[in-house]
Amino acid sequence: MRFTPSAMRFAGLSLGLLFAANAMASDESQLIESINVYRSQLQRCAGQVSSELPPLAADPRLVLSATSIGNLQQAMATAGYPMKNVQAISLSGPRDAPSAMKAIQESFCQIVLDPQFVDVGVSRQDRDWRIVVARPLLSARLGDWQAEGQKLLAELNVARTRPRQCGAQSFAATTPLTWNATLASAAETQSRSMANNNYFDHKDRDGRTPGDRAELAGYDFQQIGENIAAGQDSVRKVVDGWLTSPGHCANLMNPQYRDLGAAYAVDPKSDAGIYWTVMFGAQ
Numbered sequence: 001m002r003f004t005p006s007a008m009r010f011a012g013l014s015l016g017l018l019f020a021a022n023a024m025a026s027d028e029s030q031l032i033e034s035i036n037v038y039r040s041q042l043q044r045c046a047g048q049v050s051s052e053l054p055p056l057a058a059d060p061r062l063v064l065s066a067t068s069i070g071n072l073q074q075a076m077a078t079a080g081y082p083m084k085n086v087q088a089i090s091l092s093g094p095r096d097a098p099s100a101m102k103a104i105q106e107s108f109c110q111i112v113l114d115p116q117f118v119d120v121g122v123s124r125q126d127r128d129w130r131i132v133v134a135r136p137l138l139s140a141r142l143g144d145w146q147a148e149g150q151k152l153l154a155e156l157n158v159a160r161t162r163p164r165q166c167g168a169q170s171f172a173a174t175t176p177l178t179w180n181a182t183l184a185s186a187a188e189t190q191s192r193s194m195a196n197n198n199y200f201d202h203k204d205r206d207g208r209t210p211g212d213r214a215e216l217a218g219y220d221f222q223q224i225g226e227n228i229a230a231g232q233d234s235v236r237k238v239v240d241g242w243l244t245s246p247g248h249c250a251n252l253m254n255p256q257y258r259d260l261g262a263a264y265a266v267d268p269k270s271d272a273g274i275y276w277t278v279m280f281g282a283q
Contacts, residue, residue, distance in 0.1 A: 028122040030097035031131070032058055035112050035120065038105065040167075040245045045109035051201055053115055054229055054241030054248065062121025062132040064088070076134070081119075084273060086134040087111050093127050100129050115200035116272035118231040118241075138233040138273055142264070145188055149262035151235045152278060153179055156252050156260065159243060164253055167246025171253035180281065183261025186210075186217040187277040190228070194275040195267035200230050210279060219259075225251045225280040230272035238276050251280060258282045 036055035043050045061079040069090065076083040089108045094100035104112055108131075111117075117133040124130075142148055157176040164171050190213060193204050202210055210226035227248045232238045242248035257280040264276045 027097045027100075028124055029058075031100050031122050031129075032056065032120055034097060034101040035104070035131075036244075038101070039113060040247065043109065043113060045113050050113045051115065051228070052245065052247045053113065054118075054232075054238075054245050056120035056133060057118060057237075057241075059119040059121055059134075062119055062134055063123045064121065064130055064132055066090075066123045066125040066128040066130040072132075081134065082137040084135045084137045085116060085271070086132065087114070087117070089129075089131040089133075091129040091131075094129060095127060100131075104131070114271070115230045118237070135231050135272065136233070138266070142233070145191070145263040145265065146184065148235060148264055149184055149187070150179065152238065152262040152276075153177060153260050155235055155239045156278070159239065160253060164243070164249060166249035166253060169246070169250050171250070171255070174253065174255040175258075177257060177260040177280070180219070180259035180261050182217050182219045183214065183259055183279040183281055184263060185261065186213045186219065187226075187261045187279045188263035188265065189213065189217075190226075190279075191263045191265035191275045191277040194228070194230070194277075195265040195270050198267070198270040200228065200272065200275070202226055202228065214279060214281060219281055219283070221281045221283055223256055223282040225254065225257060227251050227276075227278045227280075229276040231274065232276070233274060252278075254280065256282050 039053040061081040064075050072086055072088055076086055089111060091100055091103050094103055116135050119134050121132045160174050160176060163173050190204060194200055197205050211224045214221055214224050227242055229238045229241060232241060242252055259281040262278040264274055266274045
C-alpha cells in the first residue's frame with residue numbers, strides 16, 4: 001500500500017515532464033511555422049521589400065544545441081548535412097515562439113528572408129533559442145532546362161486535379177495546362193538572369209515585369225502570372241514549396257490560365273545556386 005502513492009506520484013511526474021517536452025517541441029514547430037508565414041508575405045526589411053518566398057523545410061540535421069555555439073561548419077559536417085551555405089541565429093530571453101519571432105523580425109529579418117536558404121532547424125533550451133537556416137549542395141541530377149520544365153508542367157497538372165486551399169482562397173480542381181514554347185523561352189531568360197546576376201525577384205535587372213517579358217518574347221496574352229523559386233534542386237521540392245505558399249499555390253491553381261512555360265538555370269557563383277521560373281498565361 002505504501003508503494004501505490006509513490007507510483008502515482010512518479011506517473012504524474014513523468015506526464016508532467018512529457019507535457020513540458022511536448023510544449024517545447026510545439027514552440028519550436030510554431031516558430032518554424034511563423035517564419036514561413038513571414039516569408040510568404042511581402043516584407044520590408046533593411047530598407048527593401050522582399051519577394052514572396054516558399055517555406056523553409058524543417059531538417060532535423062539543422063537542430064543544433066541552443067547553448068553550445070561551436071564551429072557551425074563543423075557541426076554541419078558532423079550532422080551529415082552537405083552544406084553550401086549556412087547561417088545561425090542565437091536568441092536569449094524569448095519566453096515563447098511569438099516572442100522569438102518578434103526578435104527575429106526586429107534584428108534578423110535579412111537572414112530568414114534570404115531566398116537562398118531552403119532548410120531550417122530550431123532548438124530551444126529554456127529561454128535560449130537557436131535557429132539554423134541552410135542551403136545544401138545541389139545533389140539531384142537534372143536534365144536540361146526544357147526537360148525539367150516539362151516535368152514541372154506534369155507535376156503542376158497533377159496538383160491541379162485536386163481541390164486545394166491556398167491560404168484564405170479555395171480552389172476547385174481545374175483543367176490541365178499546356179506547354180507553351182514562347183513562355184518557356186521567357187521563363188528561361190528570367191531564370192538565367194537571376195542566376196547570372198545573383199538576385200531573386202519578379203522584376204529583372206532592366207525593370208521588366210513578367211508581362212513585359214512575355215510580350216517581348218511574342219506571347220499575346222489576356223492574363224499572365226509567374227512563380228519563381230531558388231535553392232531547390234528538384235522539381236518535387238519546388239512544387240512542394242509552392243503548394244504550401246498561399247500566393248504561389250493560388251497562381252498554379254488559377255483556372256483562368258491555359259498555358260505554361262518553365263525553366264531553371266544554375267550558376268555556382270550565385271547565392272542560391274539554382275533558380276526556377278514558371279510562367280502561366282491565357283491568350
